[in-house]
Amino acid sequence: MKIGIVGMPLAGKTTLFNLLTGQHKETSAYSSKGTKNIGIATVYDQRIDYLSSLYHPKKTTYAAIEFVDIGGISPELPIKEKVEIFNLILDAEALLFVIRLFEDPAVAGEKDPIVQIENLKCELLLRDLEVVENRLERLKKSKKKLTPEELAEMEILNKCNQGLSDDQFLSNLEFSEEEIKKISGFSFYTLKPIIIVLNLSEEQFKIKSYSQKEKLDKVIQDGNMASLNICGKMEMEINQLEPDERQMFLEDLGLKESGIERLSRVCYKHLGLISFFTVGEDEVKAWTIRTGTIAKKAAGKVHSDIERGFIRAEIARYQDLVTLVSLHAVKEKGLLKIEGKDAIIEDGDIINFRFNV
Ligand SMILES: Nc1nc2c(ncn2[C@@H]2O[C@H](COP(=O)(O)OP(=O)(O)OP(=O)(O)O)[C@@H](O)[C@H]2O)c(=O)[nH]1
Ligand SMILES: [Mg+2]
Incomplete structure (x- = not known):
């Protein structure tokens, strides 16, 4: 899945990109003018960790999201440049609008959050x-x-x-x-789903209060958008620490989870996405599909041959496996479902596809 990071100049797009992908791209108080960064973020999932501890596979693969960080969009840019910038995210499945609320006299740029959202919507x-x-x-x-x-x-x-x-x-x-x-x-x-990322200062983030909050909530709701608060600069810096040092600083911000963990949850919910898993000694892997996907289509995610030669899907509920500890025991209890091509896959299903090519 590919997601575009959109915002007016100096809103904190590259800061967010670094926070999500773990990269160290330059952020600056002077506009970057159309640079582009591309990076992959791993979508951690405790369920995958558990499955991996059960199977000790050669390879463990989490879901991943590709982020594209583009240059700032302002109304003054010549149309040709705007089109070039937007072309970089033409194939994105969703857009993040980075909206700046932090105040810093050293960083220029539009400060009014409503104006920022209206500007970006107008450009789209x-x-x-x-x-x-x-x-x-x-x-x-x-x-x-x-x-x-x-x-x-x-x-x-x-x-x-x-x-x-x-x-x-x-x-x-x-x-x-x-x-x-x-x-x-x-x-x-x-037509692309939009997630508003409110980039707050430490103070605003901690007290969950900032200017025009009610108005923003309404704009977000009326526009059918989802939203997420981040404390961009601080969270990026925390993310660049050694893993065992991060916890304390995150807790100080009142956070239990990293930026990518929070964002991926919001994304999955807003875009109607769920995960199913395949397990084995070779690989334990998470696959991302839309809610309501049928077994045969889910098989196609794994391989087109499996979709084409689909015979049936053997499905275990994640929670049943956790309770009974092995797929064998799940089957013994009669909890392994044998489903045809039209069965609807649910979040957390552990699937073994039977196929014939
Ligand atoms: N105080 C504060 N500064 C921030 C925050 N987020 C970003 N900044 C600063 O704002 C400036 C711009 O950040 P970038 O992440 O480069 O912003 P951008 O949207 O990528 O900017 P362009 O690509 O130039 O449009 C940098 O100096 C950042 O350090 C924040 O949450 N608080
Ligand atoms: Mg930038």
Whole structure:
């Protein structure tokens, strides 16, 4: 899964990127102007730790999220530069809006959180509107007679055009499944789920209070967005300490978990994602799927051959394995489910796929 880190200049994007990925990219009080950082963060999961302690596999693989940290977006940037920056996150599945609340006279940049959110939303709308208008223009100018598919596309794009022109995010419009399929190729920004990351100072973070809190809560709720508080600079510095030194400082901030642990939980919930596990002596591995995924599709995550030659899935509940300690005992108790291709996979399922190729 790939997630784009978006924000106005000097909001703390690279600080957040370092915090999440453990990298040490330069952060500075002077705008980085369009640099790009890419990194992978491991999504720790205690359940994987437990399974690994049970199987002693050669390899243990947690889920991972790829983060792309891009240059700051401000209304003054020339359109060409904005488009270049946004292109870096065209294929992102979700966006983090880094909103600065910390106050530091040495760091320039927009301070009003509502203005920051409105600016970023406006940029997403403009990018999508450009794409829609360009495509419509091209279809209208076409010398050839439009095919029925092209006519259908034009109809949907007109609907998008109208919504976007009224400042509506495409995620707010109603589309049929068929329509969603047709527009998915455009990777529209206003269809991507958004998580607001409020970058607070130590003081604000500890007392959970900052300017315009109620207004922010409302904007977040009305916009169907999720949110997360971070204390960016401090948390990044804690993360760069030796692991055994981190705990004390995290506790001082009132935290039990690292930034990536908190963020991945918010992401999974907001994006409707769950994990299933495969276990064995070779590898214990977490796989990320959408809620409601059926067994055959889940098999395809592991390998396309397994999806194609799917026979059945043998599924144990994670909690049953913890209670009974071995899959053998789970089976003896009659708790190992044998499921067909349409069975819905649930969070924490431990699956053995039977297949034939
Ligand atoms: N006091 C304080 N300073 C912070 C915090 N987060 C970031 N900063 C500082 O703000 C400045 C900008 O941080 P960056 O992480 O580089 O911000 P950015 O959004 O990546 O900036 P650009 O890429 O230039 O747009 C740096 O000097 C950081 O040390 C914070 O939580 N508190
Ligand atoms: Mg940066």
